[in-house]
Amino acid sequence: MGEHLLRCDSCAVRHRSVCGALTRPEIERLNAIAHTKNLPPGHIILRDNEKPGYFANIISGVVKLTKSLGDGRQQIVGLQFASDFLGRPFRDFSPYHAESVTEVQLCTFEKTQFERLTKDFRDLEHRLFEHTLDELDAAQEWMLLLGRKSAEEKVASFLLMVARRMQSVGCKHSGGPTRFDLPLARAEIADFLGLTIETVSRQFTRLKVDKYISLEGSRTIIVLDMERLRALSERSDG
Amino acid sequence: MGEHLLRCDSCAVRHRSVCGALTRPEIERLNAIAHTKNLPPGHIILRDNEKPGYFANIISGVVKLTKSLGDGRQQIVGLQFASDFLGRPFRDFSPYHAESVTEVQLCTFEKTQFERLTKDFRDLEHRLFEHTLDELDAAQEWMLLLGRKSAEEKVASFLLMVARRMQSVGCKHSGGPTRFDLPLARAEIADFLGLTIETVSRQFTRLKVDKYISLEGSRTIIVLDMERLRALSERSDG
DNA sequence: CGTTGACTTGAACGATATCAAACAGGGTGG
DNA sequence: CCACCCTGTTTGATATCGTTCAAGTCAACG
Numbered sequence: 001m002g003e004h005l006l007r008c009d010s011c012a013v014r015h016r017s018v019c020g021a022l023t024r025p026e027i028e029r030l031n032a033i034a035h036t037k038n039l040p041p042g043h044i045i046l047r048d049n050e051k052p053g054y055f056a057n058i059i060s061g062v063v064k065l066t067k068s069l070g071d072g073r074q075q076i077v078g079l080q081f082a083s084d085f086l087g088r089p090f091r092d093f094s095p096y097h098a099e100s101v102t103e104v105q106l107c108t109f110e111k112t113q114f115e116r117l118t119k120d121f122r123d124l125e126h127r128l129f130e131h132t133l134d135e136l137d138a139a140q141e142w143m144l145l146l147g148r149k150s151a152e153e154k155v156a157s158f159l160l161m162v163a164r165r166m167q168s169v170g171c172k173h174s175g176g177p178t179r180f181d182l183p184l185a186r187a188e189i190a191d192f193l194g195l196t197i198e199t200v201s202r203q204f205t206r207l208k209v210d211k212y213i214s215l216e217g218s219r220t221i222i223v224l225d226m227e228r229l230r231a232l233s234e235r236s237d238g
Numbered sequence: 239m240g241e242h243l244l245r246c247d248s249c250a251v252r253h254r255s256v257c258g259a260l261t262r263p264e265i266e267r268l269n270a271i272a273h274t275k276n277l278p279p280g281h282i283i284l285r286d287n288e289k290p291g292y293f294a295n296i297i298s299g300v301v302k303l304t305k306s307l308g309d310g311r312q313q314i315v316g317l318q319f320a321s322d323f324l325g326r327p328f329r330d331f332s333p334y335h336a337e338s339v340t341e342v343q344l345c346t347f348e349k350t351q352f353e354r355l356t357k358d359f360r361d362l363e364h365r366l367f368e369h370t371l372d373e374l375d376a377a378q379e380w381m382l383l384l385g386r387k388s389a390e391e392k393v394a395s396f397l398l399m400v401a402r403r404m405q406s407v408g409c410k411h412s413g414g415p416t417r418f419d420l421p422l423a424r425a426e427i428a429d430f431l432g433l434t435i436e437t438v439s440r441q442f443t444r445l446k447v448d449k450y451i452s453l454e455g456s457r458t459i460i461v462l463d464m465e466r467l468r469a470l471s472e473r474s475d476g
Numbered sequence: 477c478g479t480t481g482a483c484t485t486g487a488a489c490g491a492t493a494t495c496a497a498a499c500a501g502g503g504t505g506g
Numbered sequence: 507c508c509a510c511c512c513t514g515t516t517t518g519a520t521a522t523c524g525t526t527c528a529a530g531t532c533a534a535c536g
Contacts, residue, residue: 067382069472075385077378090368095375122360129367130328132374137333139377140315144305146384147313147432151492186515194385196493201516217501218515234308389524424483437524439484455533456483 006031011107016083017057018131021123030124033113037106045086045106046098054108055087061104062183065096066191076192077142078135079184081165085131087111089118102183146194149233154193155203156233159213163223177214179222186218244269249345254321255295256369259361268362271351275344283324283344284336292346293325299342300421303334304429314430315380316373317422319403323369325349327356340421384432387471392431393441394471397451401461415452416461424456 303316
């Protein structure tokens with residue numbers, strides 16, 4: 001049984017995603033209900049307070065989760081990268097709005113079919129649980145940032161976080177300068193850090209002037225000294 | 239089997255806590271490893287980044303979860319009330335500092351014994367999962383507050399949250415004024431809202447002057463119009 | 477009573493927001 | 507190819523909200 005090759009076998013995030021827990025026969029059943037989907041930037045994946053139609057693994061790209069107040073103020077409450085799981089299992093309504101910020105490739109699972117599988121495969125549910133714990137850790141870390149860090153520390157923390165998550169696999173940033181592209185526009189960074197666009201922009205030029213980073217265009221960041229940036233991200237002096 | 243009465247049978251939070259999922263034989267095994275513990279206010283339950291010795295259900299009282307920066311700035315990342323579960327399952331190190339803020343009664347379970355039970359009782363793990371999802375919802379809701387709300391909205395939101403969670407069972411606050419005691423001191427409220435003590439204090443007197451609330455001493459709150467306070471908690475105008 | 481700790485109030489300051497304008501890059505149509 | 511616009515970004519001037527620092531109040535307690 002199951003000698004033939006599955007799409008999953010060549011999946012870039014196979015072992016890092018929630019699928020990593022599954023045995024061969026299990027992955028075959030999951031494979032049977034999976035559909036890949038390609039989305040352009042700005043595509044709405046889930047609407048706040050609506051019933052989601054499907055769950056998904058992110059194969060590539062970046063998705064933002066946002067919440068808003070009645071008057072339009074917005075806050076990004078989560079950023080999801082390749083191998084992250086999208087959607088709240090065991091919840092009927094989405095607690096946030098989810099939207100692609102780059103081109104995104106998803107591996108989707110119809111909601112009720114997927115939920116049946118989580119019942120059958122205990123490891124799958126456990127893996128979802130682990131993922132949720134990671135999300136909770138990230139959220140609480142961000143609460144500390146939002147509540148207690150200065151604008152400069154916020155931006156520094158943001159750059160470190162993105163640097164860490166964008167390289168994910170090829171993480172060889174010991175010592176020398178590290179280059180990467182920001183997936184978010186200034187307005188989105190502001191919504192993530194609880195700041196305004198202008199403040200974010202000013203902090204970038206400040207970091208540039210103080211030789212923490214250098215910029216190519218407005219999206220490409222070169223971190224000149226990761227360790228110095230890390231120090232800045234937690235203390236006003238540094 | 240299991241005809242005799244267990245401590246769990248008279249437990250005030252029996253059905254609301256993670257134990258609610260368990261069958262009679264299961265609850266007996268859990269009962270066998272449970273120990274109740276009474277703590278005074280200010281008792282440290284878990285230290286950030288240390289191995290926890292036990293998990294616990296909160297039977298009564300309030301526990302705060304905090305994270306801090308190197309220089310002493312602090313942020314409360316979670317408030318736990320009766321029936322909440324304390325401790326991160328499947329994690330070796332505590333991601334936060336946990337401390338009682340009132341007198342607290344806990345029902346504790348030794349870590350490895352409890353983890354064995356979660357393996358045996360699938361519903362128990364599922365229930366823990368559900369609890370974690372609730373915590374995540376709360377955390378993301380709070381991110382919106384920390385990043386985007388004004389001091390006034392923050393304090394109003396805080397009062398609503400406490401009012402909701404303190405009454406828990408007897409929630410009959412339709413219409414008339416609602417009275418309750420704050421479990422937190424001003425300094426702790428400040429750490430929860432990402433503000434300073436002084437700002438919190440000023441907002442309380444503002445709410446008092448504007449007839450949203452009335453105070454008895456500094457800890458007892460009377461919300462004069464719940465609906466008006468709710469409107470205030472989400473919009474600057476109101 | 478005097479002391480202590482938690483809370484409130486006041487005045488001045490500063491970080492970030494707000495409002496406004498200039499700038500840069502990329503695409504389009506002439 | 508250039509003029510134009512569109513959108514995102516940067517920069518500048520000013521305003522505001524919340525912080526900081528400093529007193530002052532109040533209740534509990536020895």
